[in-house]
Amino acid sequence: MTTMTAAQKKAQAKAEYDAFVAACPSRKLLDRISDKWVTLILAALGSDGSHQLGTHCAGESRSMRYSELSRLLAGVSQKMLTQTLRSLERDGLVTRTVTPTVPVTVTYELTDLGLSLHQLMRGLKSWAETHMDDVLANRATYDTHAT
């Protein structure tokens, strides 16, 4: 079949490349932490009692109820909260504990792995605070020169 040659091969190569990239552990990690709510939940669960997500102290993971999280992370829809929590539980980053009280009580807490990820996030935070202002400055300069 001469009807499928160059374009077909190219498409296949692309698919293979994409698969290769998708299989990369680094990419999987990025896919996970780049999620807005993942990082926020991590920060919430990883921080101390303060409601300031900005304040990080390498404290132990703080167990929180569903409603607490929903209150703390002001702009999250139940859907995203639940969805994110489930995926984090699935990945073994948080534990979900159901206490069959009269109104059901569910608490979430970081696992060791989750805590470890939280530590990594703090590393990112350091880099961001160190270099992000440079980036922003460059951006401003670039925009100024632009038409």
Next chain:
Amino acid sequence: MTTMTAAQKKAQAKAEYDAFVAACPSRKLLDRISDKWVTLILAALGSDGSHQLGTHCAGESRSMRYSELSRLLAGVSQKMLTQTLRSLERDGLVTRTVTPTVPVTVTYELTDLGLSLHQLMRGLKSWAETHMDDVLANRATYDTHAT
């Protein structure tokens, strides 16, 4: 006006919270590196001559032509490549050099800042390779137990 009270306040609080989150340097950093092509371009420009993105050597930034990048990053559209390159240039992470030869020649190269970011990515890579298999294992277990 009693017509706007609870719901309004809540919406405003949400907006403020979102703004707060968006202003966070860490989030900005995440928004940047979570971009699929950003990380790949970084890897391409930061790695040595090998076409294996997986192989990282803390080598100097390698200057590459537009077409080289487009060839190396198999599954990228010109749009995304250009778009990503421009944003990286804007942020001062890469330099764009135009050489007015007969057919125009444009080369891209990492700046110090870009190189620095590339180093950070390698840190992420380490974490990913160390813990990602655990995550995957947990995920598999979770899926098994599920209905």
Next chain:
DNA sequence: CAGGATCCCGCTAGATACTG
């Protein structure tokens, strides 16, 4: 060769309403 402009599509986040 390098890149701008356009159209189009799938995905996913968000709002709303319902349940145990």
Next chain:
DNA sequence: CAGTATCTAGCGGGATCCTG
């Protein structure tokens, strides 16, 4: 209280065509 289900709009991203 802690979710689940559905519906919709917005936008990121790809393909395609065109220019200097």
